[in-house]
Amino acid sequence: MSAPEPVVVVGAGPVGLSAALAAHALGLRPLLLEARTRTAERPGSRAVFVHRATLDRLDAVRPGLGTEIAARGLVWDTRRTLWAGRQVHLRTYPADPATAPFTSLPQTVVEDLLRRACDEAGVRTLWGDPVREAVPSSEGVRLRTASGAVHGARHVIAADGARSAVREAVGIGLDGSTSATEFVVVDVADGERPARPERVFHYRHPAAGGRHVLLVPFQGGWRVDVQCRPGDDARHLAATAREWLPAVLPQVPGPEVTWSSVYRFQLRVAARFADATGRVLLTGEAAHLLPPFGARGMNSGVGDAVAAARAVRDDAVEAYARERRTAAERNVRAAGAALDHLLAPRPGLRLLQRSAAVAAPLWPRAGRWLDAAPYGPRIRKVRY
Ligand SMILES: Cc1cc2nc3c(=O)[nH]c(=O)nc-3n(C[C@H](O)[C@H](O)[C@H](O)COP(=O)(O)OP(=O)(O)OC[C@H]3O[C@@H](n4cnc5c(N)ncnc54)[C@H](O)[C@@H]3O)c2cc1C
Structure with missing residues (x-):
């Protein structure tokens, strides 16, 4: 040596x-x-x-x-959150790749x-x-x-x-710990004419059987994250993505799946x-x-x-x-707080989410809370 x-x-x-x-x-x-x-x-x-x-x-x-x-x-200039098909939060902001808080x-x-x-x-x-x-x-x-x-x-x-x-x-x-709930992640290539990028979180998506769905654009494609429900066959959901994607990601016609996987938190x-x-x-x-x-x-x-x-x-x-x-x-x-929010394991939290969805059109703070929570409610205090 x-x-x-x-x-x-x-x-x-x-x-x-x-x-x-x-x-x-x-x-x-x-x-x-x-x-x-x-x-x-x-x-x-x-x-x-x-x-x-x-x-x-x-x-x-x-x-x-x-x-x-x-x-x-x-980078994108729009974030939207929907609840069972109805928009509860929309935010637009300047998106300059040189200064944006992410890419x-x-x-x-x-x-x-x-x-x-x-x-x-x-x-x-x-x-x-x-x-x-x-x-x-x-x-x-x-x-x-x-x-x-x-x-x-x-x-x-x-x-x-x-x-x-x-x-x-x-x-x-x-x-x-590892969550009992599984998530399906599917990446889709941009179509011939890339759709306008926006990050969308959809609680209880009607076209995904009421599951939560997160859409994140990235350079060259879209990330689709679906939260499975107890009893779901996550692998089957991933394997049949071509069938449900058009309804969940209508902005990409004829979606081409480039990668899919199943994971737990x-x-x-x-x-x-x-x-x-x-x-x-x-x-x-x-x-x-x-x-x-x-x-x-x-x-x-x-x-x-x-x-x-x-x-x-x-x-x-x-x-x-x-x-x-x-x-x-x-x-x-x-x-962990984000996972809690996604799963809403307690009746109190489920009620709070439903109430926020109802209040959002009149009280923007409720919509902002719904928008931020899936990533961890205290995200601003977290140092990476
Ligand atoms: C679906 C999904 C989405 C994600 N999204 C995000 C995101 O948006 N943002 C984010 O920050 N993170 C995200 N992550 C997490 C991110 O992918 C990982 O945190 C990252 O890859 C970890 O990097 P790493 O270098 O620590 O480990 P790895 O990427 O696993 O790299 C480890 C390397 O070590 C090598 N290696 C292994 N064993 C040995 C050995 N014995 N000797 C020598 N070499 C070895 C491997 O071959 C590999 O090259 C995501 C993960 C997944 C699955």
């Missing part, structure tokens, strides 16, 4: 790529290890919604990167841009060889990959996703964000699982990545672990 690397990042998903860029920007000369081969495709557009804070963070570690992601994305584009495009930025920065990356073992000590971490290669590192930033081998190797659990946070030696830092989905509603997963993962690189440079791992775990717990609380 050669001299230890200052920092090894495990996993070249959006969070690992961001961590490598951030570490490079701080002069740490990171080595990035990835299980997939460089040309392996990742299915699905997954994280479409990128927050301004993420764009700013990426601009700070690689000048121009956040700006380019924003330029490649889509919307497939995660695959963001990853391509991050990968290109890493290449241009000269980040050393070894592809196609998963890490199998991580043994930390007070001196550093010894990593062994599937091919038998051994890498020494003073610090390891684990960004190897939900089934993190590094997290398991250092014995840190991921505590939390995962609300899980690692018991600790660093191992006992302070040599292994957990980031992104290796550290927390958050639901798509609210777009907290990748966005908070990029926050972890930048903070982890800084903590390695400043020898401030303990503070990193404390602060990022607190941020993740806040995200879980906001997402």
Whole structure:
């Protein structure tokens, strides 16, 4: 084994790529290890919604990167909420891609841009060889990959996703819950003439059998999220999307499905964000699982990545672990409140929602509340 690397990042998903860029920007000369081969495709557009804070963070570690992601994305100037076919909230606002609080584009495009930025920065990356073992000590971490290669590192930033081998190797659990309710997500390509983009949340959509439906446009297509009801066969619903989509997404004629999947709300946070030696830092989905509603997963993962690189440079791992775990717990609380709102498990909340829907035409605040709640009622207080 050669001299230890200052920092090894495990996993070249959006969070690992961001961590490598951030570490490079701080002069740490990171080595990035990835299980997939460089040309392996990742299915699905997954994280479409990128927050301004993420764009700013990426601009700070690689000048121009956040700006380019924003330029490649889509912003919209309208949000609407409907209740059983009747509009209860409409908001329009100026939508300038340069200053909008978000942009919307497939995660695959963001990853391509991050990968290109890493290449241009000269980040050393070894592809196609998963890490199998991580043994930390007070001196550093010894990593062994599937091919038998051994890498020494003073610090390891684990960004190897939900089934993190590094997290398991250092014995840190991921505590939390998974919703019983399933959600179907379907991505649809833009038609020949792209429809006007607007974000629509529809409570009790009549054309979806009274299920809640969220429509989110992104560059090149539309994301359709359907909340299943108890007893629904979510896989069947996903497989038959072509049949129900025209009524739910009438703005895209002859919708072409590009990806569909079924998921449950995962609300899980690692018991600790660093191992006992302070040599292994957990980031992104290796550290927390958050639901798509609210777009907290990748966005908070990029926050972890930048903070982890800084903590390695400043020898401030303990503070990193404390602060990022607190941020993740806040995200879980906001997402949990959103789930509560979507499921409305208590009669009181169901009554409140129905009353808000009735009051909305006369009392705009009620419509605003219905509009904001599915993403977590306290979203403004949450730091990604
Ligand atoms: C339907 C859906 C919609 C979503 N929408 C949003 C959204 O709008 N906004 C948002 O912020 N988030 C969203 N998310 C969440 C987002 O997709 C994830 O949070 C994000 O992909 C996590 O990034 P990551 O880099 O931590 O993990 P991953 O993307 O899972 O990347 C992990 C990487 O590590 C590699 N790896 C795994 N094991 C090893 C190993 N042993 N050795 C080396 N490499 C390894 C993997 O091959 C992979 O490249 C959504 C997710 C879904 C499913």
